Amino acid sequence: MSGRNRITIAQSQRLSLNTRLLSSIKVLGSDAAGLSRFLEEAAAENPHLLVEPAPPGDWLPRWSEPLRQLREGAAPAAEEIAAAAGPSLQAHVAELLAGLRLRGAEARLAEGLALALEPSGWLGRPLEALAAEAGLAPAQAEAVLARVQAAADPAGLFARDLAECLRLQAAEEGWLDPLAEGVLARLPLVAAGAVERIARELAAEEAAVEAVIRRIRGLDPKPGARFAACAAPLREPDLIALRGPEGWEVRLNGAALPALRLAGEKGPGRSAAQALVRMVEGRNATLLRVARAILARQVAALEQGIGALRPMTMAEVAEATGLNQSTVSRAVAGTAVDTPRGTWWLRQLFSRPVRGEGPAAAALRDSLARLVAAEDAARPLSDAALAQALAAAGAPVARRTVAKYRDMLGIPPAHRRQKRDRKGRTRG
Structure with missing residues (x-):
């Protein structure tokens, strides 16, 4: 029996990511430091793209x-x-x-x-x-x-x-x-x-x-x-939040990101340089849009600290901004905002309630850290005592939840927090 060639027609769908789309995703998901390196590498390969150093002094740290x-x-x-x-x-x-x-x-x-x-x-x-x-x-x-x-x-x-x-x-x-x-x-x-x-x-x-x-x-x-639950590393933040005459304002940190400029006339590489400039402008606009939506929901945290953080999900922010949830996720990845209360990761401001209508998990962790910071070093609070103190403050949680959050914060258990002198005696 001899074989025969057969021609068949089939239909399929496939998502093809071109180089420009991949670059756009990378630009959106980069923090200021990573984006600066990416732009410097791009400028080294493309003579139509000039990267000017960021001006100093735009950010005064909380220090x-x-x-x-x-x-x-x-x-x-x-x-x-x-x-x-x-x-x-x-x-x-x-x-x-x-x-x-x-x-x-x-x-x-x-x-x-x-x-x-x-x-x-x-x-x-x-x-x-x-x-x-x-x-x-x-x-x-x-x-x-x-x-x-x-x-x-x-x-x-x-x-x-x-x-x-x-x-x-x-x-x-x-x-x-x-x-x-x-x-x-x-x-x-x-x-x-x-x-x-x-x-x-x-x-x-x-x-x-x-x-x-x-x-x-x-x-x-x-x-x-x-220490502080949502603190970002001490580096140049991507955004700055300040109280203005009409309320809280969010802007890009000009000192963290170099300026882009097109150079030369028509020639190979100019269209790619223009596309990259538009990507960075789009990234900055999206970042501001997302950050403003986030911080508009967290005014209490800006004014009172992380302990006042309200529950918030990325789905809420995506709906408020008209963006896809994956776009919101990429925008906040590695992004830090400088506030009068410290420099925070945007991603860590998302937190679900511990239970029902209770406080945000991040706010509860902040309250837990405060209790430990204020305890008597000679008589540290047990997890059960911490749970009772949180319940008295209006945040009832189980002892095992306290133990979980304490581990997340890197806080040792009570017996390891107890201060002793060199002879092994409890201080105080």
């Missing part, structure tokens, strides 16, 4: 006032600290540094340390660079950093890496002996579970090494994470 007080040697007023959004890391650090009463180059370095602090509580820039900017020798900068780290509470703030963060906490608890130092210097082996190798290298008993590792695992790797 400005605390740092001004620091430079002038005045401690922030208690009411200003209390008014911060959540237990603010910024206000906490400003109070800490003001108490050290540094002067001159040392005060400038302290300011640099504060600005370099990541939400994790670690330093995000090398100490050598900060020392050079402040006009200090490396040894002098090390001495100032050591003084700041020693005064920091919780211990581990201003660490340069994970090992230093844990070392500071071990020293504060009083068990940083040579064996603990050796184990902390071998954290990759700790992560791999290579207890036998660590013991061999340190000429120690495996049981002793395992005991140190258990203590290390009880430390907090990100002591800064217990």
Whole structure:
């Protein structure tokens, strides 16, 4: 039997994403820093596209006032600290540094340390660079950093890496002996579970090494994470929200994004450059449209802090703006807005109610963080006590919900938050 060729006709549908559409999606989903890199790469390949550096000074971070007080040697007023959004890391650090009463180059370095602090509580820039900017020798900068780290509470703030963060906490608890130092210097082996190798290298008993590792695992790797719930990293935000004469206004942060300009006459690449300029303009317009819709629903949070955040979904914002929900999701991805209450991620302002008509989950986490920040360090609140306090404030939740949110905030359980002196006695 011989085979025969057959011709058939079939109909199918397929979504084809061309290069221009893919670029448009990438532009919309990029934050200011990522978009700047993308535009610089595009300009390097296309002579018809010029990228002009962003003008400096359009953004004054929320650190400005605390740092001004620091430079002038005045401690922030208690009411200003209390008014911060959540237990603010910024206000906490400003109070800490003001108490050290540094002067001159040392005060400038302290300011640099504060600005370099990541939400994790670690330093995000090398100490050598900060020392050079402040006009200090490396040894002098090390001495100032050591003084700041020693005064920091919780211990581990201003660490340069994970090992230093844990070392500071071990020293504060009083068990940083040579064996603990050796184990902390071998954290990759700790992560791999290579207890036998660590013991061999340190000429120690495996049981002793395992005991140190258990203590290390009880430390907090990100002591800064217990502060403001929706805080974005300390970098140039994409947007700025300010109260104007007619209410709250949202605008693009001109200092975060370079300006685009077409160059040259007709030629290869000019149409692509024009298309990219239109994409960026469309991205900016969409970002403003989405951000204004979000913040119009969160005026209470702008005025009172994250604790007043109301429940909100992306579907609501999509309906209000006439945009697709996926477009809203891309627009808020990695986007930060600077407000008088701190710099926030737009995505983290979306939060469903904990139950029924209750508060937003993010607001509840903020209230939880406030309670922990205000507790007696010698007698920290248990999860059950925290649940009772939240219920008394009008936010009834189960103890297991408190435990879940506490873990999300990076807050250790009560027995690990309890402060003890070097002899193991409870403080207070």
